[in-house]
Amino acid sequence: MSGMTEVSSLTGRLLVATPALADPNFDRAVVLLLDHDEEGSLGVVLNRPTPVDVRDVLAGWAALAGEPGVVFQGGPVSLDSALGVAVVPGGGEGEGAAPLGWRQVHGAIGLVDLETPPELVASALGALRIFAGYAGWGPGQLQDELDQGAWYVVESEPGDISSPAPERLWREVLRRQRGDLAMVATYPDDPSLN
Template sequence: MTEVTSLTGRLLVATPRLADPNFDRAVVLLLDHDSTGSLGVVLNRPTPVGVGDVLAAWAGLAGAPPVLFQGGPVSLDSALGLAVLPGDVREGQDQDTLGWRRVHGAIGLVDLEAPPELLAAELGSLRIFAGYSGWGPGQLEKELLDGAWYVVDSEPGDVSAPDPDQLWRSVLRRQRNELAMVATYPDDPSLN
């Protein structure tokens, strides 16, 4: 079996040729990636549903916009919380914040079963996702070989981008190579 280099904590940015409507111009943060498969959340799919309508106790901690995000097409009836801890949190540094588990850097998963008061003083920003994106063993690697995704580094601000509809373009624009040009790709190439 081929060893998989972990992409946990990196972003998958949909290429313009990705045909799956679930991932059109999607920016996915990989929460877990190894030889058994991959799991992530789409960061730029806000829904019209307010966090308070679904998880009232967490509404006061949700960042702007304070809505539920569609994390992907899998298990839409489940919720995942992602939060960034403010300050200088480094890999390998012990993190003893109850109810928060590091994914990458200052980005971590929030235990939505925990009382929000436990985390209120610790969290910098919080997003709640309905569902997630998942790939079986080797599935993501095949999609990468097929050119469906660009893999780029994530930044803590990606999780709480105030204008999620522009995240695809802004993530591409900050790249220091030819990917920055892809950000100018028209929404509808047939109108070009």
């Protein structure tokens, strides 16, 4: 059935909140989908830095976390749990394959097992971001939101994970798209100004 391939193809893509999305949790959010199948979807919001320094919660990982070196709010679910998303140049393919404690999600992007001693993966990581919580959707829920026009689905780039200016990520991701999507990047923050 062609529906199955369609479902799995969104893993590793970005969900970019459209101006129509009403949920304040996701206002101008850029979400990296880490998992998307018939059982639901899971992702992390890439552009919600918190004031919490990585050093204060996961000291061993602080040196590997890119600028800004803070924990990001990955979404409204399980805020007390931490997720590590890291880029491994080359996607862990070739000679040494994937480093211990890193699981490929899409291309060079993958999840880091934060229980792994950081020194075992440090040399392989190109960029690391620590997230508190995640965004989750039940079966069919994300598809419903897509059908309602709440999200644009675009390709991710490894640099999105470690953007040093996360507050500009929404505009930057849209700006690199072709056609009408690039125009959306120019929307004012307050739609009443249109």
